[in-house]
Amino acid sequence: MHVRSPLLSSRHxxxxxxxxxxxxxxxxxxAYQRGDHIRALALIDRCxxxxxxxxxxxxxxxxxxxxxxxxxxxxxxxxxALKLTPDDLALRAHWLRVLIDKESERDFAALAxxxxxxxxxxxxAAVVARAFAAGETPHTGRHWLDxxxxxxxxLWRGEKTIALTLRYGDGRKDSRADNxxxxxxxxxxxxxxxxxxxDYSMRTSLPWPDGADRCAFFWPSGEAVAxxxxxxxxxxxxxxxxxxxxxxxxxxxxxxxRRAKREAPVTVLIPAYRNLPATRDCIEAVxxxxxxxxxxxxxxxxxxxxxxELSAYLRDLSAxxxxxxxxxxxxxxxxxxxxxxxxxxxxxxxxxxNADTVVPTGWLKRLRAAAYxxxxxGTVTPLSNNGDLTSYPVPFGEAPMPEPDYLALxxxxxARVNAGGIVDLPSGIGFCFYIRRTCxxxxxxxxxxxxxxxxxxxxxxxxxxxxxxxxxxxxTDVVVGHLGSASYLDAKRGLVLRxxxxxxxxxxxxxxxTTWFMETDPLATARHRITEGLWPDVVRxxxxxxxxxxxxxxxxxxxxxxxxxxxxxxxxxxxWIHIAPEEHGAVTTLAxxxxxxxxxxxxxxxxxxxxxxxxxALLRTAGVKRIIVLAGEAPSPDVLAIAERLKAExxxxxxxxxxxxxxxxxxxxxxxxxxxxxxxxxxGCAALRDALAAHGREPVHAPLMxxxxxxxxxxxxxxxxxxxxxxxxxxxxxxxxxxxRALALKLNQAGRDTPLLVVGETLDDAALMRLGNVFVLxxxxxxxxxAIVATYRSAGVVVPSRRLLLADSRISILAGLPAPIAAxxxxxxxxxxxxxxxxxxxPDAGDEAAAAAIGTWLAHL
Numbered sequence: 001m002h003v004r005s006p007l008l009s010s011r012h013x014x015x016x017x018x019x020x021x022x023x024x025x026x027x028x029x030x031a032y033q034r035g036d037h038i039r040a041l042a043l044i045d046r047c048x049x050x051x052x053x054x055x056x057x058x059x060x061x062x063x064x065x066x067x068x069x070x071x072x073x074x075x076x077x078x079x080x081a082l083k084l085t086p087d088d089l090a091l092r093a094h095w096l097r098v099l100i101d102k103e104s105e106r107d108f109a110a111l112a113x114x115x116x117x118x119x120x121x122x123x124x125a126a127v128v129a130r131a132f133a134a135g136e137t138p139h140t141g142r143h144w145l146d147x148x149x150x151x152x153x154x155l156w157r158g159e160k161t162i163a164l165t166l167r168y169g170d171g172r173k174d175s176r177a178d179n180x181x182x183x184x185x186x187x188x189x190x191x192x193x194x195x196x197x198x199d200y201s202m203r204t205s206l207p208w209p210d211g212a213d214r215c216a217f218f219w220p221s222g223e224a225v226a227x228x229x230x231x232x233x234x235x236x237x238x239x240x241x242x243x244x245x246x247x248x249x250x251x252x253x254x255x256x257x258r259r260a261k262r263e264a265p266v267t268v269l270i271p272a273y274r275n276l277p278a279t280r281d282c283i284e285a286v287x288x289x290x291x292x293x294x295x296x297x298x299x300x301x302x303x304x305x306x307x308x309e310l311s312a313y314l315r316d317l318s319a320x321x322x323x324x325x326x327x328x329x330x331x332x333x334x335x336x337x338x339x340x341x342x343x344x345x346x347x348x349x350x351x352x353x354n355a356d357t358v359v360p361t362g363w364l365k366r367l368r369a370a371a372y373x374x375x376x377x378g379t380v381t382p383l384s385n386n387g388d389l390t391s392y393p394v395p396f397g398e399a400p401m402p403e404p405d406y407l408a409l410x411x412x413x414x415a416r417v418n419a420g421g422i423v424d425l426p427s428g429i430g431f432c433f434y435i436r437r438t439c440x441x442x443x444x445x446x447x448x449x450x451x452x453x454x455x456x457x458x459x460x461x462x463x464x465x466x467x468x469x470x471x472x473x474x475x476t477d478v479v480v481g482h483l484g485s486a487s488y489l490d491a492k493r494g495l496v497l498r499x500x501x502x503x504x505x506x507x508x509x510x511x512x513x514t515t516w517f518m519e520t521d522p523l524a525t526a527r528h529r530i531t532e533g534l535w536p537d538v539v540r541x542x543x544x545x546x547x548x549x550x551x552x553x554x555x556x557x558x559x560x561x562x563x564x565x566x567x568x569x570x571x572x573x574x575x576w577i578h579i580a581p582e583e584h585g586a587v588t589t590l591a592x593x594x595x596x597x598x599x600x601x602x603x604x605x606x607x608x609x610x611x612x613x614x615x616x617a618l619l620r621t622a623g624v625k626r627i628i629v630l631a632g633e634a635p636s637p638d639v640l641a642i643a644e645r646l647k648a649e650x651x652x653x654x655x656x657x658x659x660x661x662x663x664x665x666x667x668x669x670x671x672x673x674x675x676x677x678x679x680x681x682x683x684g685c686a687a688l689r690d691a692l693a694a695h696g697r698e699p700v701h702a703p704l705m706x707x708x709x710x711x712x713x714x715x716x717x718x719x720x721x722x723x724x725x726x727x728x729x730x731x732x733x734x735x736x737x738x739x740x741r742a743l744a745l746k747l748n749q750a751g752r753d754t755p756l757l758v759v760g761e762t763l764d765d766a767a768l769m770r771l772g773n774v775f776v777l778x779x780x781x782x783x784x785x786x787a788i789v790a791t792y793r794s795a796g797v798v799v800p801s802r803r804l805l806l807a808d809s810r811i812s813i814l815a816g817l818p819a820p821i822a823a824x825x826x827x828x829x830x831x832x833x834x835x836x837x838x839x840x841x842x843p844d845a846g847d848e849a850a851a852a853a854i855g856t857w858l859a860h861l
Contacts, residue, residue, distance in 0.1 A: 049778025271337030378439035378470025406599025430458030684806025
């Protein structure tokens, strides 16, 4: 039987205080290999939480969590590792195996599509068996390149022998007469590994056909076995058919193209595959634009849609002369559809438009103006609710598709406040992608030899355009609605993983440029102008909440539950305004947010803290008649003055004492102006309610929070001497650090073997760890506290906070821990340490006295 070693041993304790990330990882691996899983988890936990982890660190933590039976934690770690190394097939196989074992409710058919090589046949078999167990799919397949050899793997039901069709040639132009087609008779073997999902399995290897650009295999029904496979490419070289013009290729340095004598006509190119409602909305919005058939035309490519209704709709539009329809006999993927459309355009500029977008009135004229704002502009992307780098209103994120009238209002506002505005981008985004003909002509083609099926080709194109001297810009006066993933949905995960890594390999500076763009956020000014321009038309809110909490995250958590607060007589309406200070270095801004969607989109606007006049104007325009101060620190005099001028009712919700207040009497003195102006006063906890009543403050309502402590029903079972004492700091300030240090020294002096496991961050992690009996995990989400206390079998929990907290949702999480707790008995903490095995520390106890009391308490647990 293996005997578990201490979490911290004298052999490693001093080393860990100054260890690097790799040191922690190596010690974790050593402990894991010795079967010391608790120590291994602590070491790799520290590595993943306190440093910037690599995929291998997440992977090791996943293996340790698996060994400890924490399957959900293991799956999360493997998913994190995959984000860092999406092309690691062995890692992907490990993740899939965990999903299968835990019987996850995932789309296994989409996952199976992402396994495109045969490194782990057992994993592929298990995923396919889960994906197709219902027996509704007659066949599935995959292929990949091994050097210049095609490896084909097919699974099917029915007859043992079937005839597959191999088509190859110039895959960019499906209609070329020199494309070749051959029938291949294949005979399968019993698919025993696939647990009844399919009858037969076949794997074979074929040489790459001479002169072929792409190859594709098709079932007898005409369906593609898998997306087309590209020819093998020699690094740094392309085939003659895809060379750029000799004049441009011969230039020693890129230079912008000359201005065209006149602007080219425009073709709107829409690949369509699934989702008739979204496709109909997209096309009808485009056709509402004036000038159809004169200033622009529309080409729609039906990429062998599996929805008959969609294909019929497109045929009707074509018969009516509203669109030009090109139809694939088989699915070619997004990029195949784009190339089919581009082959029909030779002189026009092109707008690639996803079928799940909705364009506003006047969009084309403004995009075109942005494209011709300078000679060297090659591509233009508008703003969008779901536009990645060009997203509005959530920077670099996603927001729901706006309601139609609201989308029109946003776009009209952008056209007014950002007229003619352009901002350079690291790369354009393909949901709505204007390409000038000069740029297309210079690059020669849109798709990439290196990528497949429709993800990252827009990025690849933009980076190649940049190499030729073209700019990729955002038109900040156009806003296009984008639903996201409405057409080529099923295989997205696998395709993104496949193409992302290849793009970064070929353009290693992309990550650095994109990171710089996101950190500096050049689009922020344009976004803020739109929001401030929209405000008078869309924001109507009776209530504003001014938060002055020191801990913004804790205040935000309370805000999420504010409508249910028992102390408020009048509940909040659906939309209300939240105002909170934010520190940006030496600059303080006020983050003004509308809580509750406006037209399905969030509204947020940062204001300089000194510009109280702008804040007052926003609140007055919104119709604010009630201001709730969620205190913390005493609000600024400007806030109370604004409330006075607006004739707004003021509620005081007191959730934490000012930082300088050591007791409730001092806190009440600091809040005197607020309390004098406030109508309803809501205390955070019972102790504050009693203090307010004692000072004659009325009206005082029921406390905001009360704790329901669930301490152990009996004395905790005797553990091992080396079971850790958990320390849960609510902040990383000097007071918590000093108490943890005093406790560590006290236990060392007493010769106690109990290590201290800090479940969070401190002021100086390394200094504490050098003491020899302290281990600091690093940043921990409060929702993880219970699992960590249980996993490490902590003897008890110490909360070293000396802050006078009156309402904090994190304390309610502490109250639910099934372990004895030691905490200072003040504010809401007075309701925490109330169990028979808990320790209530006097609020005025010094560090030495508190450490001595905790040591005595620990000895009796």
